[in-house]
Amino acid sequence: MWALAGRALRNASRRPQFFVPMLVFPSLLLAANTGGFNRTTALPGFPKVHGFLDYQLAAAITQSLLLGGVSVGIAVALEIENGFFDRLIASPIPRTSIVFGRLAATFCIALVQVLFFLVLGLIFGAEVQGGIGGALLVLLIGAIAGTGFGGIGMSLALRARNASLVQGIFPFAFVILFLSSAFFPMDLLRAPADWVAAYNPLSYIADGLRNPIIAPIDAGAVLEGLAAALGVTAAMTALSVYFLRGRLREP
Amino acid sequence: MTASIRILSAFQRRALNEILRVPGGAIPGVLAPAIFLIGLSGVFGAAGDLKGYQGDFTAYILPFGMLQGATFTGAATGVNLARDIEQGWFDRLLLAPQRRSLLLLGLVSSASLRATLPATFLLLVGFALGVGWPGIGALAIAYVLIMGFAGVIACYASLVALRFRTQQAAPLMQIGGFIAILFTTAYAPLALQSSWLADIARINPVNKILEGVRQGFVPGTVTWDTTWQALVALAVLGLVLGGLAVRSMRRTGR
Amino acid sequence: MPAIEAVELEREFKGGVKAVDGVDLAIDAGEVYGFLGPNGAGKTTTVRMLVTLLRPTGGSARVAGYDVASQPDAVRRRIGVALQEAALDPLMTGTELIELQAKLHGIPPEKVKRRGEELIERVGLVEARDRRVGTYSGGMRRRLDLAMALIHEPGVLFLDEPTTGLDPVSRMTLWDEVRRLKNEGTTVFLTTQYLEEADQLADRVGIISDGRLVAEGTPAVLKGQVGRPHLEIALADGGDRERAVEVLASFGAPRPPAEGFELAVTVAEGATEIAGIVRALDDAHMTVASLELVEPTLDDVFVEKTGRHLEGAGETDDAGGEPAGSP
Numbered sequence: 001m002w003a004l005a006g007r008a009l010r011n012a013s014r015r016p017q018f019f020v021p022m023l024v025f026p027s028l029l030l031a032a033n034t035g036g037f038n039r040t041t042a043l044p045g046f047p048k049v050h051g052f053l054d055y056q057l058a059a060a061i062t063q064s065l066l067l068g069g070v071s072v073g074i075a076v077a078l079e080i081e082n083g084f085f086d087r088l089i090a091s092p093i094p095r096t097s098i099v100f101g102r103l104a105a106t107f108c109i110a111l112v113q114v115l116f117f118l119v120l121g122l123i124f125g126a127e128v129q130g131g132i133g134g135a136l137l138v139l140l141i142g143a144i145a146g147t148g149f150g151g152i153g154m155s156l157a158l159r160a161r162n163a164s165l166v167q168g169i170f171p172f173a174f175v176i177l178f179l180s181s182a183f184f185p186m187d188l189l190r191a192p193a194d195w196v197a198a199y200n201p202l203s204y205i206a207d208g209l210r211n212p213i214i215a216p217i218d219a220g221a222v223l224e225g226l227a228a229a230l231g232v233t234a235a236m237t238a239l240s241v242y243f244l245r246g247r248l249r250e251p
Numbered sequence: 252m253t254a255s256i257r258i259l260s261a262f263q264r265r266a267l268n269e270i271l272r273v274p275g276g277a278i279p280g281v282l283a284p285a286i287f288l289i290g291l292s293g294v295f296g297a298a299g300d301l302k303g304y305q306g307d308f309t310a311y312i313l314p315f316g317m318l319q320g321a322t323f324t325g326a327a328t329g330v331n332l333a334r335d336i337e338q339g340w341f342d343r344l345l346l347a348p349q350r351r352s353l354l355l356l357g358l359v360s361s362a363s364l365r366a367t368l369p370a371t372f373l374l375l376v377g378f379a380l381g382v383g384w385p386g387i388g389a390l391a392i393a394y395v396l397i398m399g400f401a402g403v404i405a406c407y408a409s410l411v412a413l414r415f416r417t418q419q420a421a422p423l424m425q426i427g428g429f430i431a432i433l434f435t436t437a438y439a440p441l442a443l444q445s446s447w448l449a450d451i452a453r454i455n456p457v458n459k460i461l462e463g464v465r466q467g468f469v470p471g472t473v474t475w476d477t478t479w480q481a482l483v484a485l486a487v488l489g490l491v492l493g494g495l496a497v498r499s500m501r502r503t504g505r
Numbered sequence: 506m507p508a509i510e511a512v513e514l515e516r517e518f519k520g521g522v523k524a525v526d527g528v529d530l531a532i533d534a535g536e537v538y539g540f541l542g543p544n545g546a547g548k549t550t551t552v553r554m555l556v557t558l559l560r561p562t563g564g565s566a567r568v569a570g571y572d573v574a575s576q577p578d579a580v581r582r583r584i585g586v587a588l589q590e591a592a593l594d595p596l597m598t599g600t601e602l603i604e605l606q607a608k609l610h611g612i613p614p615e616k617v618k619r620r621g622e623e624l625i626e627r628v629g630l631v632e633a634r635d636r637r638v639g640t641y642s643g644g645m646r647r648r649l650d651l652a653m654a655l656i657h658e659p660g661v662l663f664l665d666e667p668t669t670g671l672d673p674v675s676r677m678t679l680w681d682e683v684r685r686l687k688n689e690g691t692t693v694f695l696t697t698q699y700l701e702e703a704d705q706l707a708d709r710v711g712i713i714s715d716g717r718l719v720a721e722g723t724p725a726v727l728k729g730q731v732g733r734p735h736l737e738i739a740l741a742d743g744g745d746r747e748r749a750v751e752v753l754a755s756f757g758a759p760r761p762p763a764e765g766f767e768l769a770v771t772v773a774e775g776a777t778e779i780a781g782i783v784r785a786l787d788d789a790h791m792t793v794a795s796l797e798l799v800e801p802t803l804d805d806v807f808v809e810k811t812g813r814h815l816e817g818a819g820e821t822d823d824a825g826g827e828p829a830g831s832p
Contacts (some may be wrong), residue, residue, distance in 0.1 A: 017377060021422045029425075035448025036438030040298045168279055178290025183299070193293030254611045261608045264592065272637075274595045339592030341556055343653075347609035376637035505557045 004088075004101025005108075011075065012109060022067040023116055030060040030117075033183070049214045054126040058210035059182040061117045061138075062202060065110055066173045067145040069168070072106055073153025075133045077163040089248065099240045102154060102234075103147050111144025114139050126213070128249035134212030137222055138148075145205045145229035151236025159242035204228035255353055262357030263364055269331065280323050281369045285376050288316035291354020292380060295438070303443045306469040312375040314393065314465035315437040320369030321401035322428030327407020328362040328401075329424040336416045351500040359402040359493070366395065366401030382468065390397060392478055396464050399485045400457075404428040406492035413499040416493065431457045441451075459484035508534040508603055508661050508692040509555060516550050524550040526716035527564065532694065532709075534660070537687050539707030540696040541803065543813075547716040548696040549589060552665050556586045566639030569661050569749065582610075584660035589666050593651040595639030599630050599649050602638060603656060610657040623719075626651040628682065644675025651682060661692045668702060680706060685795040700803040712807060729803040730809075734775045735756070735799050736782065737766040741792035752789050756782055761808065766797070 012019050024209045029051065030053075038052040049055045079085040088098055118135060128135050156166050179193050180202035189197055208225010211218050270277045292309040299308025335341040344354050385393070408424035413422070434451045435458035441449045452458045463481020466473050511530040517523045525547045528704060532538045540596060542548050553559035557577040566573045569583035594603060603624060607617040625634050628648040633641060638649065647667055664683070668676040673705055683693055683706050697703055704708045704724050712720040720727060735757075742750060748769050750759055753770045762769040772778045774796055783793055808814060
């Protein structure tokens with residue numbers, strides 16, 4: 001399993017064209033959102049924050065992690081397409097370690113992504129109100145959530161087996177993200193976005209990531225975020241293993 | 252002359268094939284900007300309550316969405332070109348005894364034509380979300396600018412495709428237009444922006460194009476002043492990027 | 506005036522690799538010229554320069570009387586090209602592709618239909634004409650590609666490995682078509698890695714290796730240069746190969762044996778020497794399991810000029826994706 005994780009990590013580092021967009025696209029959106037909407041913090045109902053950048057950091061992190069999940073899906077689908085995956089299945093290793101190895105690598109990459117955005121935020125004047133402990137909590141929630149998103153990508157790939165199909169599903173990751181409180185406070189969302197956002201685990205993950213950044217740590221928000229991230233990860237890991245088993249049963 | 256038109260129409264037809272003959276081929280290019288529009292208006296709609304938007308927030312960002320659709324289409328043209336280079340189809344074009352600029356115009360004009368698809372779809376979504384009718388004149392100007400902008404982005408994306416000759420350069424093709432339209436008054440008027448963003452938007456020629464597209468929606472009056480600035484910005488971008496792309500076509504094989 | 510003429514043609518790629526290193530060609534109008542060499546020898550690079558897709562970095566070339574570097578459009582108007590990949594849009598039908606090609610060559614619409622139908626019929630695609638190319642077999646694609654290359658009635662036709670990867674029947678069909686074109690007076694420049702193809706079709710053959718032309722002439726003359734036939738010998742179990750070589754030394758020069766044989770020797774007089782050779786081996790207590798008298802082929806020419814066999818070279822080229830890591 002660790003060898004598989006190491007291989008996934010090596011491949012990611014050798015293919016900057018997959019890795020870089022995961023950081024660059026959210027950074028650009030973060031810049032544009034912050035520059036364009038910085039006055040919205042004055043709107044009635046907006047929580048008291050140090051700046052709009054601080055508020056948006058969690059959105060950029062969530063977005064980057066979702067993109068990471070898509071790229072896990074594409075990587076797995078490519079391995080299925082070029083036959084490497086079959087070779088793994090044929091080798092004498094526990095099948096589940098194919099899933100867990102990939103997710104372990106995703107966890108590590110997610111840590112790097114979260115760290116990148118925290119540092120980026122600090123450079124451009126954001127503050128982490130929760131201090132060092134808060135930053136560690138952000139890293140933890142982010143890495144777990146990233147692993148869960150990787151599980152989504154992997155389940156998709158095991159079902160679709162086709163990289164371009166996985167890529168085609170990519171816009172829907174944005175739909176789900178938009179229909180959450182990742183970008184804007186829940187109270188200010190309009191119908192029907194607010195209704196969907198209330199049931200969207202991404203809302204809780206983003207708010208869990210955001211709380212330690214914009215305010216002193218609030219156990220409620222953090223625990224909700226952690227629970228949502230763990231829930232997504234557990235569900236998607238199970239689904240991946242289930243789909244992998246399904247794949248093995250086929251002639 | 253008529254031979255040139257026949258060649259251009261052949262390019263258009265082939266580009267349409269990619270939409271019409273691939274099941275679901277039109278969906279990603281149309282859906283992504285629509286998702287962006289619905290998402291932005293749903294999520295940031297409350298921002299419209301701030302003074303300075305001179306109208307409904309959805310109407311304000313609809314033109315941005317339409318231009319975004321044009322950038323997706325333009326970038327897709329570059330990705331398709333890279334695919335054609337990889338698969339050898341591009342050699343067939345290069346072997347034609349025709350001016351290289353005509354071949355490029357064929358590629359680019361097909362992007363312009365295709366860009367009307369997401370733009371129109373987005374317009375309908377906008378109307379469904381309550382955006383008011385901007386008037387025929389304003390729409391005509393908007394479509395000219397959107398189609399032209401798709402061509403400009405197609406030139407840029409083709410330039411990248413000719414340089415790297417692989418579809419793996421797709422993110423690079425997409426990000427150029429993405430940056431160009433994002434650092435404008437896309438989400439908020441200059442007065443509401445952070446000063447650094449406003450500074451960039453002021454010198455960004457794409458902002459002129461965006462305002463040209465937007466004028467019929469927000470503030471709702473079409474002025475010659477806004478229109479000619481948009482057209483000049485488009486022409487300058489087209490000449491520069493088109494010139495570079497033609498040069499790159501001519502240099503292919505050196 | 507030669508239909509294709511190259512003087513000291515050279516192409517150097519980034520990093521200083523000379524894919525083509527001083528090639529001279531003079532091909533007459535109406536000639537079928539076979540350009541033979543293994544993968545990576547410089548065949549495709551040479552063709553791409555002759556058809557204006559690649560600029561020479563040294564020397565010059567004229568095709569149909571025009572310089573490929575300074576008058577590319579004039580060259581393009583007079584040549585037909587079917588490149589290795591048979592790049593066809595899978596979403597279009599055969600008829601549509603022919604019409605598109607006609608438009609690209611500026612053929613007036615009133616002529617396009619008739620000419621297109623003629624060509625479709627000629628390459629035997631009448632029934633498949635309105636099907637999308639994505640459903641075509643490899644042989645059909647090559648035939649369609651050939652039809653497209655002929656749409657503007659070019660005087661010079663370039664075929665880059667037209668039968669690589671084709672089944673024998675499709676290969677024969679294409680060969681027939683090339684012969685027909687030759688009878689109509691078309692100059693054909695044909696690259697191939699198949700000896701038999703060059704032998705069957707070409708009036709003259711050029712052999713390229715490492716970017717240089719190492720031999721040129723009609724297949725008969727080239728084979729004559731290598732001269733004598735040779736004998737391939739397989740020994741029965743326990744045969745001592747080194748002793749056998751010694752025994753055979755008195756008959757003729759040894760040469761690398763073909764697959765399935767232990768030794769090979771050139772035999773000046775052909776079949777009449779076989780009995781003597783078998784007897785000499787027998788006297789040395791070695792039993793011949795099988796033997797084969799081989800008349801000279803272009804492969805012999807290739808071995809003679811480059812020290813390597815041609816056929817099979819590069820055919821094991823692995824096109825499979827990324828190198829696999831340890832699981």
